Amino acid sequence: MSASYQPDFQLPFEAYPSQKKFMQDAYTCFEESRFGLFESPTGSGKTIAILCSLLTWLRDNRVKDAVSRLGPKVDNDEGVPAWVRRSMEAQLRSIAEEAITADMERLTATRQRLKSDFVVTDEGVRLRSGAKRGRDQVGGAHQIAILESWCTLQTGGVTTTNSASSDARPTRKKIQVVICSRTFSQLNQYVRELRRLGALAGQVKVGIAAGRNHTCVNPAVRAKCHTNEDFNDRCRQVACEYRQDVSPLVEASMCFPMDLEDLRAVGTGLCACPYYAAGQSMEECDVILAPYVSVFNPSIRQHTGIATDGNILIVDEAHNLVSAVTEAQSSVVHAKAMAALVQQCRSFTGKYMGEIGGDNETIASIEKVAGILSNCGKALSAASGSPRVFTIPSFMIEVGLEDTKFHDIVAFMASGDFCRRLRTLAERMWASKCKGVAPTDHSKRNPHLYAVYDFRHFVTTLLSASEHDRVIVTSEADDVAIEIFNLAAGMFPCYVQFQRLTQEAKSVLLMSGTLSPMEEFITLSPSSADPIVHRSPPVFPMYQFYATVVGSGTLQRLDVTLLADEQGLELVYDSSSREGSRELAALCRIVEAAASVTPNGILCFLSSYRFLKNFQVAFENSPERAGVLRHKAVFFESQGALMNASCLPGADKGSSVIADYSKQALGKGAILFAVYGGSQSEGVDFADGLARLVILVGQPYPPDDIKLRLKREYFRAKCRSPGHILILATAKQETLSRSQRDVYARLADDMKTIMCFKTINQSIGRAMRHKGDYAAVVLLDARYKSAKTQQWLPPYVTQALARDQVQSHSSNEVTSLKQKLDNFYKSQNK
Known part of the structure; x- marks a missing residue:
């Protein structure tokens, strides 16, 4: 790309200067096949900006990409005369342009034809009632005009057509953009923003990858299945009428960008399976939206048909990347689950002895291995209080598995119906055991219902493990975890797996509202070139954001001076002191002071669930509790559940507690105590009055x-x-x-x-959600005063801290906190 070239970015509004820079840097990343790290705060419009940049790049490079795939390059062949090269290039370009024009014409014509059957709005795509198909109408030779083969690009103008078979796949090869994110709600946001791009979006075909559990629209199947394994097993067992003819859904999804809800709604109306429709259209898509697991898990990626070689990969919410890749590659079983699997195998053998025939030996091997894993986990963990690490060979010898025929076990579990039948038997056993118990969903109550699937994955991973892998045996409360940990030539599985995934990609771009500190992500960049690093400034004016550090001092309440820290010492909420009576009492007093002047909602993050629980006990028995409740309803995050309300008379225990918190925050006011890295530290949009103040207690250093x-x-x-x-x-x-x-x-x-400050910065990001928002952040720990510590914080936070330090004239931080917060909020309401 020429240094003077300025792409024509067609946003539906006047872009911020930061958005223009974001789009230009992303375009450069795609054009130069670079690795990019893009940090852009929430509310900066990064989703529509990245879409506009990549669609502009696809538009500008569509012909060049097609020409490059038509035949061998001759531009550098000295044996070919220049006039011949020019003639060949012109011919190839003409062929490519004609094919692309024809495809766009077909796409436009098909959209026009389907408009009478669909309602397409900014909110979504729905099928008109008159266009719905009954199950008796499914089938036939519905031809898909939009999926005519792109063999024109491969054969120099000779067009071939696919059969009407639902298994036919388009054969065109082209650059695709794979966008992955953590949740489907985030992927759905891409579809909504894409619709805003008008004509630019009309030039591309968009697909979404999802598992059967997210896409199934057959009510009979959904009633019996709960997990993806359930759906997979059921679909292999039953010939579903919804997959007989998915071509109308394929056609519609290629014409109109659909999110997951749209696919399910339209698929239901057409009696067509969204899972198989998405699979058939995957190769024809220009943009593929996928959850992390569909991209980072090799087997799922291969089965889905997602390819990164030669394509552009964009990882949204990339601060989750390390945990996402590690989770996708992890393989762990627990001793209790393996003991349950032994009992399940014995029951299965006893019940179906006459049917299993020659498989009896393999099932006995499964029972033996599960029993060894159960017993060895207890024995190995008991031998040492700390985790034990083994190479694969040493582990096999240690537990007596070196002669086991794992290939036979894996082949048996992969090819037959054993796993599904064993799971069904386990479910019946559990239901029988629960007779007389209050009616509940027994499948959710049984912790070992899917032990056979965990075992299958573990054994498969064990079979493919190399000298670079380790087995880690760790005690966990009343259980033992046996995990295969991928060290592959570096003891860092994310780096290795990510390099394997992206080493042949055209371009890779990681983006998030908060990537700082970036050191961990820089290591993911290929060593051949430094990454493109983009940091967007905040979209809000700095006078709408306030930050301060509180680490010591006294607190004035009812004309009585109270020590926030009873000994007049600095407050440090580290693992050795945070649960002390002095620190807990100080936190209660500071929360009361903040609650009395802060409007709407307050988020308070603590370092662990144990700390949160101990603070909750201290708070509910403190004199400050009554003062806080005069101003705020109080909620506490609960480990292992969404949320639970506390100190809130009349709270609806059956409703979503985050909804209760939101309602209270926008009314009387509320405070939510949560844990760093928990369900509320990211993924929830605490915009406007839901987070006028964020209090960060201590620093969540990992163990x-x-x-x-x-x-x-x-x-x-x-x-x-x-x-x-x-x-x-x-x-x-x-x-x-x-x-x-x-x-x-x-x-x-x-x-x-x-790792600590990556979590802290994510929690700080709950405060400011858009350019009109305002909020304050209180860093409650004396360690935040250090300049060395502040270097890990986002630049706009350190800027606000510096401004607060200049403006602060009180030597007592706690005494001045209430007044400074009060002044800040009054300034925002003028």
Whole structure:
């Protein structure tokens, strides 16, 4: 791309300067096949900006991409005369332009034809009642004009057509953009923003990848299935009428961008399965929207038909990337689940002895392995109080599995109906056991109903493990976890798996509202070039945001001076002191002071569920409780559940507690106590009055567990490397630059701090959600005063802290907190 070239970005509104820079940098990332790290705060319009940038790039490069796939490149072949090269290039370009024009004409014509059958609005796509099909109308040779083969691009103008078979797949190859995010609600947001781009969006075909459990529209199947494994087993067992003819749904989804809700609604109206429709259209899509697991899990990615080689990969909410990749690759079983699986196998053998025939030996092997895993987990964990780490061979020998025929077990569990039948038997056993118990969903109450699937995944992973993998045995409360941890040549599975996924991609772009600290993400960049790093400034004016540090002082209440920290010392909420009576009492007093002047909602994040529970006990027995309740309803996050209300008379225990909190926050006012990294630290939009104040208590440093130590060892090995190191067991060696080794050195030294502040910064991000929002952040811990600590915070937060320090004339932070908050909120309501 020429340095003077300015792409024509066609947003439906006048873009912010920061959006223009965002789109230009993203375009450069795509054009130069670079690795990008893009940080843009919530409310900055990054979703529509990235869509506009990538669709503009696709528009500008559609012909060039098609030409490059038509035949061998001759532009650098010295044996071919220049006039021949020019003639061939002109011919190829003409063929590509004609094919693209024809495809756009077909797309436009099909959209026009379908308009009478569909209602398409900014809110979604729905089928008109007169266009719905009954089940008796499903079938026939419905031809899909929009999916005519793109073999024109491969054969130089000779068009072939696919049969009407529902298994036919389009054969055109082209650059695709794969956008993955954490949840379907975030992916649905992309579809909504795409609709706003008008003609630009009309040039592309959009698909969404989802599992059967999210897409099934057969009411009979949905009534009997609860998990993706249930749906997969049921679909293999039953010939579903909804998959007989999915071509009308394929056609409609290629014409009109649909989110998951649209696909399900239209699929229901057409009696067509969205899962199979999405699978058939995947290769024809220009933009594919997918959840993390569909991209980062190799088997799911292959089955879905998502490819990253030669394509553009955009990872949204990329601050979740490390945990997402690790989760997608993880394989763990628990001793109790394996003990339950042994009993299930015995019951299965006894019940179906006459039917299983020659499979009896394999089922006995499954029972044996599950029993060994159950017993060895207890024995190995009892031998040492700390986690034990084994190589794969040493683990097999240690527990006596070295002669087990794992290939036979995996083949048996993958090909037959055993897993489904065993799960069904386990469900019946549990229902029988629960007779006389109050009617509930027994399948949800049985913790080991799907033990056979965990076992299958574990054994499959064990079979494919290499010398770079380890088995970690860890005690967990009253159970034992046996985990295969992928160390592959670096003891850091995310790095290895991400490199495998993206090494052949055209371009990779990670983006999030908060990526800082970025060191961990920089290591994911290929060593051949430095990444493009983009940081968008906040979209809100700084006078709408206030931040301060509280670490010591006294508090004036009812004309009586009370010590916030009874000994007049600094307040430090670390693991050794945060649950002390002095610290808990100080927190109660500070919360009361803040609640008396803060409008609407307050979020208060604490470091752990244990700390939260102990604080809840202290708060409910404190004199400050009555003062807080005069101004705010109070809620506490509950581990293992969505939320639970506390101290709120008349709260509807059956409703969503976040809904109760929201209602109270926008009325009388409310305060929500939650845990860093919990369900409320990200993923919930606390806009406007839902988070006028965010209090961060302490710093959530992660425990120094075995995996963290392995990561540090990996980083130290990398930064010590004088030059060449092996990245992948099957990959070539690469040379790291001095700057890259410096990044690894910092990771080795500061890994815990980086993980800590990644969580802190996500929690801070709950405060400001758009340019018209206003909020304050209180950092409650003396450690936040340190300049070294503040370097890990977002720039706009450190800027606000510096302004507060200049304007503060009181030596007592707690005394001045109430007044400073009161002044800030009054300034916003003028």
